[in-house]
Amino acid sequence: MEVILENPVRIFNIELEILDINDNAPQFRRGVIHLDISESTPAGERFSLSNAVDPDVGINTVKTYHVSASEHFAIEVQTGRDGSKSADLILTKTLDREQQAVHNLILTAVDGGTPARSGTASVIVQVLDTNDNAPKFDQQTYNIKIMENSPIGKRFSLSNAVDPDVGINTVKTYHLSTSEHFAIEVQTGRDGSKSADLILTKTLDREQQAVHNLILTAVDGGTPARSGTASVIVQVLDTNDNAPKFDQQTYNIKIMENSPIGSLVIHLNATDLDEGSNSDLIYSYSLYTSEKTQETFNLNPSTGEITVKGVLNYEDFKIYDMEVIATDKGTNSLSGQCTIKIMVEDMNDNHPQISIKSFQSPVSEDIKLDTVIAVVSVSDKDSGDNGVVDLHIPDHMPFKLRESSDNYYELVVSEPLDREKVPEYDITFTVTDRGSPPLSDNETMTLELLDVNDNVPQFPQSFYTIRVMENNAPGALLSSLTAFDPDLHENQYLVYFILEKEIANTSMSMLFSINPENGNLYALKTFDYEIEKEFLFHIEARDSGSPPLSSNVTVHIIIVDQNDNAPVIVSPWRAHGSVVEEKIPRSTDKGSLVAKVIALDIDSVHNSRITYQFLQVTDANLFSLDQYNGEIRTMRMFSYRDPRHQQLVVVAKDNGQPALSATVTIKLSTVETAVKAYSDMTEVPLEYDIFSDLNLYLVIGLGSVSFLLLITILVTIVLKCQKPKASKTAPPCRNSVISERNSTIADSTLVSNDAYWYSLFLAETRKGKLVVRQPVPKGSRYIVSSIPRSTGVTDTSDSAASTLQVGAIVMYFSLINILFSFSFSSQ
Structure with a gap:
């Protein structure tokens, strides 16, 4: 305040100080203080608290703070620069939310007055959770029993794991150790808790695994996650699903003949993988060879021991055979058996x-x-x-x-x-x-060796020559071409094939067939030697191994001729029927040729050999017949007593079995005149005084034929001069028949080698020489033409020129013969 005095005027400053008294207690702004402290907060951590306010001053203001007794908290008072007091809450011991989640404290502020006044506030400390606890099962080991025949999907409930943490730090899921038979299925309850069910995922077999040791793990959701484990022991209960089984299926036992009664022969040990009554076994005989076995040995049904019951004598009985069966006592009992052979050994000292x-x-x-x-x-x-x-x-x-x-x-x-x-x-x-x-x-x-396919099929021969008689029946067996394979089973089983070969548009499979299993070779058609003489092909034998092995063999089929063609008489010429009339001079000398019989046979050389015989003769002392060349000659001169007419019946017989034949009847008439001139007409030149029209025709004919002969000779010369082209010899086949018939008949000469088409023979007769043309195939007619004696014919080759030359010569002389004959007949 200010005081003013008037006289003299003076101003005084007056300061009035009001002295405080302690009439106010400290007060907190909030009656409740909330603190959130993590349980992982280390000891010594401090937390600021709200200050208390006291309107008094001096010593009457807040002097200190106190907190209610607690083992986890304490108060530390701080003095500010202005002398104000503040309080810090000190954590003296680490917190554990799982032991105490909330701490309630009383904070007291006390002033310095006399008497002291105080004010309080509640401090609520909420302990925040950290993932400091792992899940924990109520049991460390869970024992579960399950039948081995339980169905897949069977479920077993397990106790939940407990985690004292809260929120995400509690149990989140479950895991099971690796197992092919079990799995875990996590269930979520209404309160969010997690539980685990054990589920069977694969059929169990107690004999393979009687106990399954599993590890069940519970994992929480904290960071880092914590886990807890428990053992789950699943014991598989037995069902009677295994039959008893002996250590061996066959027991070979040797026992000394001096073994005493009661001595052990063998202790049969049958095992049953089941357990309990399912594995309790009873042993019994199921079979024994004789009553002697049961008299000599005793089988204990409980232990399976076989002991000596009677006296053993090696000389009386050496071997005992028996079968023992072991049966379990389970429901639907099962059994197994073994064979026992007990061999009694002769008494001696100990042998190795x-x-x-x-x-x-x-x-x-x-x-x-x-x-x-x-x-x-x-x-x-x-x-x-x-x-x-x-x-x-x-x-x-x-x-x-x-x-x-x-x-x-x-x-x-x-x-x-x-x-x-x-x-x-x-x-x-x-x-x-x-x-x-x-x-x-x-x-x-005994060591047996299993076969591998390491041997090629082998034929006994590398080349087969098979002779087949012509006119065979279709389907006839020709031969058995059996190969040998030393391997076994499928490696030995052989299959036979004809390697296909086509000849003249005909395949071998159309002519022959082979049985693929036994190698039997069959003919599919009837063969004719006169058409087909041989075949050449290959047969393959292939085994059934893997990979298959094969080999082949060459087969040469030779058609063997049968005497299926009778001889054909081609000379003397018979125009009609089989009777030939001949005239001979009565003055014929001894040994003169009367006639010559020529017969041809198209069979093979052996079957075509012709012999001639008289079948009938008027006078056997007058004529002789050469059995090989068919020449009929006089054995003496004719006498006045001999009849004028002679009849000769000649049979031509081949060499076949049975022989075939042909006959010709020759009627001979003896004449006194004119026959001689006729028989020698080819040797006596003819002279004509008058040049008649007939002679003119004869000259024209001879000139034409001579001209044709000249042209033929020129063509032959040209063909001879040409260089022949080399050609490969065709392999033998069914349509290439090569004639090798080189035999001659009397003075006959083989003119053409191409016997497939025709064969030309010169046969001497009394009137001259005959050219015989034999066409093939059989059945065609024969053409016989007469050639004078002075005519000579030489062998020719197979070429076209030779054929033309021979044909021209034959034609030439045939025409001359016809013209002369015609001329003589006209004369």
Whole structure:
């Protein structure tokens, strides 16, 4: 305040100070203070709190702060530059939301007055969750039992895993360790909790796996995620689904003949993979060879032990055969059986023993060298040198023994095997001890070799010549061309084929057929030697291996001639019928040629050999017949007593079996005059005093024929001068028949080699020489023309020029003969 005095005027400043008294308590702006603190906040962390306000001043204002007792929190008072007091909340111990999610504190502000006044506020600390807890199952191990025949899809509920965290930090999903039989299906509850169901995904087999150990993992959704695990042990319960099984299907047992009654022969051990009553077994006999077996041995139904029941005598009974069956006690009981052969051994001291631990048989013949095919162990109950044994196999075998360990040997392949040479080996393992005298034992195993297709089919011959009689019946068996393949089974099964070959537009398969299974060769048609003489083709034999192997063979079919063509008499010429009339001079000398019979046969050389005989003769002392050339000659001169007319019946018979024949009847008449001149007309020149019209015609005819002959000779010369083209000889085939008939008849000469079309023969007769043309195929007529004796015909080649030349000569002389004959007849 200001005080003014008037006289003198003076101004005084008066300061009035009001002294405070502690009449106000501290107050907080908010009665409740909320704090959110993560449970992962480390100790010592401080949090600022709202200050309390006290309107008093001096010592009456806020002096300090207090907080209610807590093991996790404390108060630290801070003094500002202006002397004001503030409070910080100090975290003295780390928080755990899972133990206490909310902390309620009382904050008190106290002033310095007398008496002191205070004010309070509530501090609510909310502990925020962090993912500091892993999910946890209520059990560390879950045991589940399930039948092995349970259906796929069967479900088992598991207890939920518990995670004390909240929100995303709680359990999110489940995982199962790798299993082909089980899977996990996650279920979500109404409250969002997650549960797991175990589901069967594949059929179980207790015998393969009786217990399935699984790991179930629960994973939360925190960052980083935490997980918890539990073991799930699934025990598969048995069903009776396995039959008992013996250690071996066949037991070969040796027992000494001095074995006492009650001694153990064998302890049969049948196992049943099932369990419980399903694996409890009862043993019994199912079959034995004789009553002697049951009298001698006893089978314990519970243990499977076979013991000696009666006296054993090696000389009385050596081998006992029996079958034992093991049956389980399960529902729908199952059983298994084995065969037992008990061999009684003659009494002696201890012999070395051989045990075939393994023996691989059969093996492929192409097995690699050094392959182990057997493992053998040896032993001897004796001791010392008597117990030291040596094992060996026969020499000269493609195997060797290799010691693998103490008293164990391996039999290995030392040389290549060949099943075709040796199909099986009887390998005898012989063990001998070193005692004195040494005792030994042996064991023989048969090693069979499996075949591989390593052999080509083989024919016994590389070339087959098959002779087939002509006129064969279609479908007739010609031959059996069987090949041999030393392989086995399908590698040995052969299929036969005719390799197709087409000749003259005709394939071999149209002429022949072969049975593909046995190689039987059949003819599909009837063959005619006169048309087809031989065939050449190949037959293939192919096995059924993989890959197949094959070979072929050449087959030469030769058609053998049959005597199916009778001889044909071509001379003397018969115009009609089979009677020929001949005239001869009565003054004919002894040995003169009366007639000559010529017969032709188109069969082969052997069947076409003609012999001639008199079938009938008027006087057998007057005439003779050469059986080979058919010449009829006089044996003496005619006498006045001989009849004027003679009849000769000549039969021409071939050489076939049976022989075929043809006959000709020759009627001879003896004359006194004019016949001589007629018979020698070709040798006596004719003279005419008068040049008649007939002679004119004769001259014109001779000139024409001579001109034709000249032209033919010129053409032949031109063809001869031309260089012939080389041609390949055609292979033999059904339509290329080459005649090799070179036989002659009397003075006859083979004029043409091309017998397929015609054959020309010169046959001497009493009147001259005959040219005989034989056409083919058979059945055509014969053309006979007369040629004077002085005419000579030489052999020609197969060329066209030779054919023309021969034809021209024949035609020339034929025309001359006709003209002369006509002239003489006119005279």
